[in-house]
Amino acid sequence: xxxxxxxxxxxxxxxxxxxxxxxxxxxxxxxxxxxxxxxxxxxxxxxxxxxxxxxxxxxxxxxxxxxxxxxxxxxxxxxxxxxxxxxxxxxxxxxxxxxxxxxxxxx
Amino acid sequence: xxxxxxxxxxxxxxxxxxxxxxxxxxxxxxxxxxxxxxxxxxxxxxxxxxxxxxxxxxxxxxxxxxxxxxxxxxxxxxxxxxxxxxxxxxxxxxxxxxxxxxxxxxxxxxxxxxxxxxxxxxxxxxxxxxxxxxxxxxxxxxxxxxxxxxxxxxxxxxxxxxxxxxxxxxxxxxxxxxxxxxxxxxxxxxxxxxxxxxxxxxxxxxxxxxxxxxxxxxxxxxxxxxxxxx
Numbered sequence: 001x002x003x004x005x006x007x008x009x010x011x012x013x014x015x016x017x018x019x020x021x022x023x024x025x026x027x028x029x030x031x032x033x034x035x036x037x038x039x040x041x042x043x044x045x046x047x048x049x050x051x052x053x054x055x056x057x058x059x060x061x062x063x064x065x066x067x068x069x070x071x072x073x074x075x076x077x078x079x080x081x082x083x084x085x086x087x088x089x090x091x092x093x094x095x096x097x098x099x100x101x102x103x104x105x106x107x
Numbered sequence: 108x109x110x111x112x113x114x115x116x117x118x119x120x121x122x123x124x125x126x127x128x129x130x131x132x133x134x135x136x137x138x139x140x141x142x143x144x145x146x147x148x149x150x151x152x153x154x155x156x157x158x159x160x161x162x163x164x165x166x167x168x169x170x171x172x173x174x175x176x177x178x179x180x181x182x183x184x185x186x187x188x189x190x191x192x193x194x195x196x197x198x199x200x201x202x203x204x205x206x207x208x209x210x211x212x213x214x215x216x217x218x219x220x221x222x223x224x225x226x227x228x229x230x231x232x233x234x235x236x237x238x239x240x241x242x243x244x245x246x247x248x249x250x251x252x253x254x255x256x257x258x259x260x261x262x263x264x265x266x267x268x269x270x271x272x273x274x275x276x277x278x279x280x281x282x283x284x285x286x287x288x289x290x291x292x293x294x295x296x297x298x299x300x301x302x303x304x305x306x307x308x309x310x311x312x313x314x315x316x317x318x319x320x321x322x323x324x325x326x327x328x329x330x331x332x333x334x335x336x337x
Contacts, residue, residue, distance in 0.1 A: 047317030080270075
């Protein structure tokens with residue numbers, strides 16, 4: 001990749017990402033928020049993490065290679081959910097996720 | 108302080124190594140030199156954005172379209188930033204800038220939980236956590252770009268580590284009716300967005316959908332409660 005094109009891509013994208021990261025924090029900083037806004041902000045974490053999980057698991061072409069390869073991530077994710085509920089541990093969730101994913105991929 | 112944070116966050120660091128290395132390998136395939144990989148990884152700190160740049164670049168998409176796509180997929184950071192802002196009330200402008208500018212998904216989840224708990228955790232700890240994770244991510248991506256030809260880590264397995272992490276963070280949330288509604292609707296909305304091919308905006312749009320529906324449910328329940336009281 002030529003340096004000039006890389007710099008254009010990098011700096012332009014970084015400016016956009018930095019804006020999204022910084023602007024809301026400063027816009028809301030030090031303000032007394034209404035109960036409704038506080039409530040809305042409180043719903044962001046569950047909605048965001050559920051959306052990220054769904055974004056990783058849902059793929060329109062997932063079953064193109066057959067049923068089993070398509071359901072492997074879902075079954076592994078179900079196993080991780082059980083571990084998450086039982087342990088609340090990031091480490092055990094990651095370990096169980098890898099083990100389940102690899103084991104199911106070998107079936 | 109650094110030791111305390113590393114003790115908390117080392118599983119995430121391992122995850123970053125596992126995902127960063129293959130991400131760096133893919134970035135190297137676009138012709139990026141190691142310094143480019145480090146500069147981009149250390150500032151973006153978003154695997155999805157970095158994978159997207161590589162895919163679109165290799166597909167010959169114009170730079171303006173690539174930037175617009177990365178901006179769209181990164182708009183979710185605005186929601187994280189807005190969500191963490193009320194917990195930075197005691198922070199100076201410089202501390203707020205430092206924490207917000209270095210926010211990542213995993214760091215956001217951990218920082219938010221710690222800030223809510225309030226025990227021995229403030230903006231300094233949040234910033235240190237962000238820097239540790241950014242450094243881990245940047246170095247992992249760069250190492251992946253350098254040694255990509257020697258070590259082959261399957262991207263699907265590395266990616267699933269991140270999914271497992273998000274599942275853990277999701278199920279660490281309080282189990283209330285509003286949270287369940289927000290989570291379920293956000294997940295359903297992602298599926299619908301992806302079905303229609305709106306992959307770039309699926310996450311931020313779905314978060315807004317989940318939050319909006321949860322608020323509507325609350326308003327309806329409040330209204331019913333008020334009518335019952337009358």
